[in-house]
Amino acid sequence: MNIDFKNTEAAFISKTDKDLKKTRFLYRIMARPRITKTAKFFTQLAMNIHFPINWIVKPTIYKLFVGGEAINECNPTVEIISNYKVNAILDYSVEGKSSIDDINKALNETLNSIKNAGTNANIPFAVFKPTAFTTSNVLTKASAGETMTEEEIKEAQNFKNRVHTLCKSAYENNIPILIDAEDSWYQKFIDDTVEEMMVLYNKEKAIVFNTWQMYRHDRLEHLKKSYEKALEGNYFLGAKFVRGAYMEKERERAKKMGYESPICKDKSETDQSYNNALRFSFEHRDRVSIFNGTHNEESSLLLAELMNKEGIAANDKRFWFSQLFGMSDNISFNLAKEGYNVAKYLPYGPVKHVLPYLFRRAEENTSVKGQTSRELSLISNEIKRRKAK
Numbered sequence: 001m002n003i004d005f006k007n008t009e010a011a012f013i014s015k016t017d018k019d020l021k022k023t024r025f026l027y028r029i030m031a032r033p034r035i036t037k038t039a040k041f042f043t044q045l046a047m048n049i050h051f052p053i054n055w056i057v058k059p060t061i062y063k064l065f066v067g068g069e070a071i072n073e074c075n076p077t078v079e080i081i082s083n084y085k086v087n088a089i090l091d092y093s094v095e096g097k098s099s100i101d102d103i104n105k106a107l108n109e110t111l112n113s114i115k116n117a118g119t120n121a122n123i124p125f126a127v128f129k130p131t132a133f134t135t136s137n138v139l140t141k142a143s144a145g146e147t148m149t150e151e152e153i154k155e156a157q158n159f160k161n162r163v164h165t166l167c168k169s170a171y172e173n174n175i176p177i178l179i180d181a182e183d184s185w186y187q188k189f190i191d192d193t194v195e196e197m198m199v200l201y202n203k204e205k206a207i208v209f210n211t212w213q214m215y216r217h218d219r220l221e222h223l224k225k226s227y228e229k230a231l232e233g234n235y236f237l238g239a240k241f242v243r244g245a246y247m248e249k250e251r252e253r254a255k256k257m258g259y260e261s262p263i264c265k266d267k268s269e270t271d272q273s274y275n276n277a278l279r280f281s282f283e284h285r286d287r288v289s290i291f292n293g294t295h296n297e298e299s300s301l302l303l304a305e306l307m308n309k310e311g312i313a314a315n316d317k318r319f320w321f322s323q324l325f326g327m328s329d330n331i332s333f334n335l336a337k338e339g340y341n342v343a344k345y346l347p348y349g350p351v352k353h354v355l356p357y358l359f360r361r362a363e364e365n366t367s368v369k370g371q372t373s374r375e376l377s378l379i380s381n382e383i384k385r386r387k388a389k
């Protein structure tokens, strides 16, 4: 095995010198919490008073993390990275909307993205966030098993129907579909719905993928039970793994409402739980397809090593590695160079609707100190390497 995540030439091969310097500039800004906080404040203020912000956001942080406002705007990016065998997953990233108009718009857009993936060999998956398809009230109540009004029961069924429409389309277009995970208090109802979809559409191979957030201490057990059910029901388990993006919010809610936090006690427990989920799924690879969604080098390497040890071809379609667009190109491009299946999540959507995603990325790159300094030092090394040529 010849994977070297420090190979910056391969990592940034798709970027011009100008791109690299701009990326370094943006990462330097994000590394400073005070500037990030102030920028967030003024952006939100500008949005509230309808002051135009596209001119500043679009060429900067938006361009770093987002593919474009619509599917066709993402095409140049998809093409550039595919030259280096890095695929893309187009993710319609409009968040926090729940009117029926918004839901229908998200449904149509996601159906378009599934069809588009079906016609483009460089887009191997479709994806959606379940919270785009009903209200948080219904997801919360249905997950907690609370009594619901007749209208709420109807809306819960509408949610299931929408998810079904998307999974059916994915099956018909032969495009595996990833269902993201968000707050834990929505997840039970989502898990149950996704499981029903796997029973229907995963008979021949994994088309429907659920997401396991391994920062939750109950997820390894849940994964094992899901595997048992897949065995009993004779279907394939599509398993996307992430550590989880909402740790602070989870802990705050648990504290406020007086229940035990669902999150692992520390980072090393999360790491262990994540890597054990990979090991368990790999052991049961006849039944489980693995989508390794992480910027963690150790977890990325772990799956490659497990495959290598068992003599499994790097391009075996049961195993995928994925990072977010704009982050950890050293992992994506170096794995792709060695023949592994790699796809970057490429969000798209109108600037103002993508802002929550951008704020999350900026905050993540401020708070996860290691990540920012790693990105910055890799970019600086590559700039130096190119200068010395």
Ligand SMILES: Cc1cc2nc3c(=O)[nH]c(=O)nc-3n(C[C@H](O)[C@H](O)[C@H](O)COP(=O)(O)OP(=O)(O)OC[C@H]3O[C@@H](n4cnc5c(N)ncnc54)[C@H](O)[C@@H]3O)c2cc1C
Pocket: 179, 180, 181, 182, 211, 213, 215, 242, 243, 244, 245, 246, 247, 263, 264, 265, 266, 267, 268, 270, 293, 294, 295, 296, 322, 323, 324, 345, 368, 371
């Ligand atoms: C392709 C892709 C898809 C994604 N999809 C989703 C999704 O559907 N849902 C979702 O929630 N997130 C998603 N994420 C984000 C992901 O959950 C993480 O926030 C992010 O990737 C950082 O984790 P990491 O594995 O890259 O590695 P690292 O940088 O090694 O780990 C950071 C993570 O470790 C955990 N952690 C940090 N400190 C502690 C602590 N003190 N105690 C316990 N745990 C701790 C947190 O989860 C934190 O995000 C996705 C990420 C990728 C790359």
